[in-house]
Structure formats: C-alpha cells, structure tokens
Amino acid sequence: MQKSITIIGGGIIGLSCAVKLAEAGADVVVIEKNEVGYGCSYGNAGWMTPCFAMPLPMPGMLMKSMKWMLNPSGPLYIKPVPSVLLSQWLTRFLLSMTEEKAQTAIEALVKLSIKSLQDYKQLALEYPEIDMQQKGLLMVSATKDGVKAATQEMELVAKHGIPGNFLTGEQIKEFEPALRGNLLGGVYFSQEAHAEPLKVVQALAKKAQKLGVRILEHTEFLKANITTDGKTKKIKSIQTSNGEMISDSFVLAAGSWSQALADELSLNVPILGGKGYALIVDQLEAQPKVPIMIVDRKIAITPRSNSLRIAGTLELVNQDFSITERRVKAIFDGAKEFLQIPNDIKVYETWRGLRPCTPDGVPLIGWAKDYSNLMMACxxxxxxxxAGLGTGQLVSDLVTKGTSDLQRSVYDPARF
Ligand SMILES: Cc1cc2nc3c(=O)[nH]c(=O)nc-3n(C[C@H](O)[C@H](O)[C@H](O)COP(=O)(O)OP(=O)(O)OC[C@H]3O[C@@H](n4cnc5c(N)ncnc54)[C@H](O)[C@@H]3O)c2cc1C
Structure with a gap:
C-alpha cells in the first residue's frame, strides 16, 4: 500500500524531502504556514559548496570565537541573555569542538553535499531558471591567520575528494581582477556551484507537484494527537490552521522553528537561530565573476545576473527577526575593503534569516526518539x-526502505 507522509515546513529541506519521497512512490503532502521558500531558504548566499561541509564548532575555534562573541560587530555574536536553552546550547557547543567529532561530521556532510550537488545539476537541466553555475569558489584573505585557515580547510576537504588550489595574493588578483586590497593568498575550489536560492525551492515545488505532491500553503501545524503503547509514541493526526490531517508518517522540516514545534511533541531539539543578513546591491563596475568568501570577515559575495549578493554574520538568537543596523554596516564595510563598492550604491534589499543551528553543527536526520512515525529533518x-537534495534522499530512503548509503549515526536525533 502507498505510504502517506505529511511534511511540516516548505523550505529547501521540506521540498527536497517531498520530491525524493514522491519519486520513491509515497503519497506526500507539504504544509507551510506562509508560502514555500520564504523562510531561511529565501535569501541565502546560494552556495552549493561541498568544500564548506564543516560543522559550526570546529576544533581550535574556542579562543577565536570567544573574541568574536564579545564584539557586537564581529562575524559571530551571542548577546548575553539569561536563557536555559542558550546556556545548554553553549555548553554543548563548546564540548563539540573536538577533532574526532569534527572529522565524523565533515565526512558525513561532504557526502550529503556531493550527492546534493549532483542532483541539483539534474534539477537545473529541468528548471534552468534556478540559474545554477559551476564556476568554483574563491576563499581570500589579507591576513596570515586567514590564509592559514583557508589552507587548512583545503587540506581537510581534500581527504574527502574535494579539490582546491592554493593561490598567492598576486595570482588571486590575476584570476579575479574585481578584488582589491593587500591580499596575502587564498584557495580556489574549482568544483563548487551557486544558484538562486528562492528559485531552487520554487523549482522543487513545481517538480513535487508534477509528481503528485499536494502543497498546502498558509497551513500551520498547531499540535499533534499522539497515542502510545506505553513505550513508543505514534502521531495519529495533526491539528493545523486548516483542520485535522491524518498520515502514516510525518516529517518535521521547520528550520529554526523546529525547536518550539518539537517542544510541543516533548522532544529536546536544541536549535537556535543563527541570524545572518544578505544585501542585494547593484552590480559593480568591477563585478566579480566567481563567488568569493572573505575569510577575515566571514563575508560571502555572490555575483548575480544584474546585481550582487553580500551575505554574512551569525548572531545566535531565539526567534528574533529584528535587523541590527550595526551588523548590516559591518558586512557592507567588510565587503568594501575587498571590492570597489561606491558609497552610494543602490541597495535593493536587506534581508535576514535564521539559520537553524544545532550546538554540534550537525543536522538531525532520522526517526525521532520515542516515536514510531516522526522523521526529523532540521x-x-x-x-x-x-545539503538539501541529499537530505531529501536520506529521508526518503529511511522512510521507504529503512536504510540508506547516506545514513550516518552522527545525524541521529536521539543524541539530544
Ligand atoms: C545569510 C545567510 C546565508 C546563507 N548562505 C547559505 C549558502 O550559501 N548555502 C547553504 O547551503 N546555506 C546557506 N544558508 C543556510 C540556509 O539558508 C539554511 O540552512 C536553510 O535555508 C534551512 O532550510 P530549512 O528548510 O531547514 O528552513 P526554512 O527555509 O526556514 O524553512 C522552514 C519552513 O517551515 C515553515 N514553518 C515553520 N513553522 C511552521 C508550522 N508551525 N507549520 C507549517 N510550517 C511552518 C516556515 O514558514 C519555513 O518556510 C545561509 C543562511 C543565511 C541566513
């Protein structure tokens, strides 16, 4: 009999799961409280870069992150507020900075990212409007520490088959004449790609609908009706803003909202929002031809067809969507050090999104603890x-086959 699945959340993860589950023959419904693709998946840098398959807490980051955390304009900021969730999250974050944990996570995340990249190439053939381009990615730095960090990253991912070449400051300027400043060096990863993030989610939504998936927008998950045999719980149905829905299984793919929704299901899902900003500005006279990571400022530059996206910063928050002008300015000023950006450049959009951040920097993908029919993908x-389409594949394999080549214990939701 065909398995019925309801997916909660219509971002890149929910839609990737929908497509892969429908391809495997499941009867799928996606519910989204707003419109698909307008959560964190809307305005990200658009990078599909297996070279950045790193968890947030990396070994050796402790001192660096402490310094950043105290600077409200720094790339990583945590506002000191009294909160049990925040203090538990931070403790776990600091304990996760071990070599062994990082290596296990990187191996798993590289696999997921490579699988996703392959599948996005196929999606781009069907939906060219996603504007996917495989032009590589340039990491650049003006400091010795930054060059060292880029080189270490290159060596780390080379072990997993991701090629990168070291470039001197002069070689970088020859390769990317849009860059300026006293560059010391960096790395060029040739296989990385980028695309238009909202268009990717919308293309997946179209593909899902073609495969028979029903997408219910403006439909909010409110609560679940749960039965139990004393040991294992089962979701019988869910209450939504548009009535009750019954399914064999459910997938929680609600990004940074997942913590509160999981709490409603008595599950510990320590996800905080890593607030980041993206500015869309007019294209530059000296427009970069490839995406650039400015290592010293942790700023991501993505060239678009008629404009430029400048993204960055991570401020740990709990559902706080406010815009802090000082942090937006820090991104703009940081980008100006490396690119010729006029002061009066037209800014078309200032966007912020909450990255769904777990304390160990690894997503939760797998069956929820104590539940027989709730899959986590957040x-x-x-x-x-x-990692979108790879996550979709893993979820679909686990739901329809019970096993997957992409499965790793590091994703197990029961670790929390
Ligand atoms: C500045 C910035 C730059 C980034 N750059 C990149 C990048 O280059 N590459 C990359 O891979 N990632 C990048 N990211 C991270 C990436 O955007 C996120 O990891 C990703 O969007 C998370 O997707 P998601 O589907 O889990 O969450 P979301 O896209 O947030 O989707 C969750 C959805 O669930 C819905 N929802 C919530 N509650 C309910 C409910 N009760 N009922 C129904 N629906 C509900 C929400 O409305 C939302 O649409 C960046 C993020 C930021 C902020």
Whole structure:
C-alpha cells in the first residue's frame, strides 16, 4: 500500500524531502504556514559548496570565537541573555569542538553535499531558471591567520575528494581582477556551484507537484494527537490552521522553528537561530565573476545576473527577526575593503534569516526518539541549500526502505 507522509515546513529541506519521497512512490503532502521558500531558504548566499561541509564548532575555534562573541560587530555574536536553552546550547557547543567529532561530521556532510550537488545539476537541466553555475569558489584573505585557515580547510576537504588550489595574493588578483586590497593568498575550489536560492525551492515545488505532491500553503501545524503503547509514541493526526490531517508518517522540516514545534511533541531539539543578513546591491563596475568568501570577515559575495549578493554574520538568537543596523554596516564595510563598492550604491534589499543551528553543527536526520512515525529533518545551520537534495534522499530512503548509503549515526536525533 502507498505510504502517506505529511511534511511540516516548505523550505529547501521540506521540498527536497517531498520530491525524493514522491519519486520513491509515497503519497506526500507539504504544509507551510506562509508560502514555500520564504523562510531561511529565501535569501541565502546560494552556495552549493561541498568544500564548506564543516560543522559550526570546529576544533581550535574556542579562543577565536570567544573574541568574536564579545564584539557586537564581529562575524559571530551571542548577546548575553539569561536563557536555559542558550546556556545548554553553549555548553554543548563548546564540548563539540573536538577533532574526532569534527572529522565524523565533515565526512558525513561532504557526502550529503556531493550527492546534493549532483542532483541539483539534474534539477537545473529541468528548471534552468534556478540559474545554477559551476564556476568554483574563491576563499581570500589579507591576513596570515586567514590564509592559514583557508589552507587548512583545503587540506581537510581534500581527504574527502574535494579539490582546491592554493593561490598567492598576486595570482588571486590575476584570476579575479574585481578584488582589491593587500591580499596575502587564498584557495580556489574549482568544483563548487551557486544558484538562486528562492528559485531552487520554487523549482522543487513545481517538480513535487508534477509528481503528485499536494502543497498546502498558509497551513500551520498547531499540535499533534499522539497515542502510545506505553513505550513508543505514534502521531495519529495533526491539528493545523486548516483542520485535522491524518498520515502514516510525518516529517518535521521547520528550520529554526523546529525547536518550539518539537517542544510541543516533548522532544529536546536544541536549535537556535543563527541570524545572518544578505544585501542585494547593484552590480559593480568591477563585478566579480566567481563567488568569493572573505575569510577575515566571514563575508560571502555572490555575483548575480544584474546585481550582487553580500551575505554574512551569525548572531545566535531565539526567534528574533529584528535587523541590527550595526551588523548590516559591518558586512557592507567588510565587503568594501575587498571590492570597489561606491558609497552610494543602490541597495535593493536587506534581508535576514535564521539559520537553524544545532550546538554540534550537525543536522538531525532520522526517526525521532520515542516515536514510531516522526522523521526529523532540521538543523542544517549554514548548509541547508547545499545539503538539501541529499537530505531529501536520506529521508526518503529511511522512510521507504529503512536504510540508506547516506545514513550516518552522527545525524541521529536521539543524541539530544
Ligand atoms: C545569510 C545567510 C546565508 C546563507 N548562505 C547559505 C549558502 O550559501 N548555502 C547553504 O547551503 N546555506 C546557506 N544558508 C543556510 C540556509 O539558508 C539554511 O540552512 C536553510 O535555508 C534551512 O532550510 P530549512 O528548510 O531547514 O528552513 P526554512 O527555509 O526556514 O524553512 C522552514 C519552513 O517551515 C515553515 N514553518 C515553520 N513553522 C511552521 C508550522 N508551525 N507549520 C507549517 N510550517 C511552518 C516556515 O514558514 C519555513 O518556510 C545561509 C543562511 C543565511 C541566513
């Protein structure tokens, strides 16, 4: 009999799961409280870059992150507020900075990202409007520490088959004449790609609908009706803003909202929002031809067809969507150090989104603890787009076959 699945959340992860489950023959419904693609998946940098398959807490980051955390304009900021969730999250974050944990996570996330990249290439053939381009990615730095960090990253991902080449400051300027400043060096990863993030979600929604998926927008998950045999719980149905829905299984893919929704289901899902900003500005006279990561400022530059996206910063928050002008300015000023951006450049859009961040920097993908029919697919921190279709494949394999080549114990939701 065909399995019926309801997916909660219409971002890149929910839609990736929908497509892969429908391809495997499941009867799928997606519910989205707003419109698909307008959560964190809307305005991200659009990078599909397996070279950045790193968890947030990396070994050796402790001192660096402490310094950043105290600077309200720094790339990583945590406002000191009294909160049990925040203090538990931070403790776990600090304990996750071990070599062994990082290596296990990187191996798993690279696999997921490579699988996603392959599948996005197929999606781009069917939906060219996603504007996917495989032009590589340039990491650049003006400091010795930054060059060292880029080189270490290159060596780390080379072990997993991701090629990168070291470039001197001069070689970088020759390769990308749009860059300026006293560059010391960096790395060029040739296989990385980028695309238009909202268009990717919308293309997946079209594909899902072609495969028979029903997408219910403006339909909010409110609560679940749960039965139990004393040991295992089962979701019988869910209450939504548009009535009750019954399914064999459910997938929680609600990004940074997942923590509160899981709480409603008595599950511990320590996800906080990693607030980041993206500015869309007019295209530059000296427009970069490839995406650039400015290592020293942690700023992501993505060239678009008639404009430029400048994204960055991570401020740990709990559902706070306010815009802090000082942090937006820090991104703009940081980009100006490396690109010729006129002061009066036209800014078309200032966007912020909450990256769903787990304390160990690894998403939760798998069956929820104590539940027989609830699949988790959330917590993708800064790589939800690049790991999207791979996550969908893993979820679909687990639901329809019970096993997957992409499965790793590091994703197990029961670890929390
Ligand atoms: C500045 C910035 C730059 C980034 N750059 C990149 C990048 O280059 N590459 C990359 O891979 N990642 C990047 N990311 C991270 C990426 O955007 C996220 O990891 C990804 O969007 C998470 O997707 P999601 O589907 O889990 O969450 P979301 O896109 O937030 O989707 C969750 C959905 O659930 C819905 N929802 C919530 N509650 C309910 C409810 N009760 N009922 C029904 N629906 C509900 C929401 O409305 C939302 O649409 C970036 C993020 C930021 C902020």
């Amino acid at each position: 917590g993708h921190q800064m790589l939800g787009l690049q």
